[in-house]
Amino acid sequence: MASPTSSLDLAELHHLGRRLTAAATSAMKDASDLGSTELLVLEQLYTAGPQPVGAIARRTGFAQSRVSTVVAALHKRGLVELGADPADRRRTVAKIADHARAQAREARNRDAEPTLRQILPALSDTEVDAVIAALKTLNSALSEAPPDTSSGTDPQSSGHPE
Numbered sequence: 001m002a003s004p005t006s007s008l009d010l011a012e013l014h015h016l017g018r019r020l021t022a023a024a025t026s027a028m029k030d031a032s033d034l035g036s037t038e039l040l041v042l043e044q045l046y047t048a049g050p051q052p053v054g055a056i057a058r059r060t061g062f063a064q065s066r067v068s069t070v071v072a073a074l075h076k077r078g079l080v081e082l083g084a085d086p087a088d089r090r091r092t093v094a095k096i097a098d099h100a101r102a103q104a105r106e107a108r109n110r111d112a113e114p115t116l117r118q119i120l121p122a123l124s125d126t127e128v129d130a131v132i133a134a135l136k137t138l139n140s141a142l143s144e145a146p147p148d149t150s151s152g153t154d155p156q157s158s159g160h161p162e
Helices: 010-029 036-048 053-060 064-076 098-108 113-119 125-143
Strands: 080-085 088-096
Touching: 010 036, 010 098, 010 113, 036 053, 036 064, 036 088, 036 098, 053 064, 053 088, 064 080, 064 088, 088 098, 113 125
Parallel strands: none
Antiparallel strands: 080 088
16 A cells, blocks of 8 residues: 555546646636636637537536626637537537637647746745656647547547647
8 A cells, every 4th residue: 555645646636637727728828818707718719720619518517607707708809710610500519710829829838947947936846846847748649549428528628639
């Protein structure tokens, strides 16, 4: 049995994921005048391409009603285009507007290192470098894993487009 200091239980893993998400969302928001949910929906459209609201909701983990509201707000601001789904004309598909791609790319591609150094002030530079290396390894391994359909999220959707 692993010692308590070397183990990580599922609640801690969940809490870690939420803290990292909050730090990343905050840093991404600094690059934009969009709210965090708006930015994450736009980022999803940027990475995964045109899709119906239900697919965005599944991939982001947000309620479909929230995604519908956000997509409507982004459409009103001209950041998202709406059109009929070619596979089912009754369904609407959202697509990131061409001029919004640069905004999404900039927010997405900001270097995470300053954010990690800010949230880990007690660690030395060498320790933060090790954390960054471990996170890169974890991200790479997860991007090769099959989609997790049980959680409503798709680790494949975090790939880099273009």
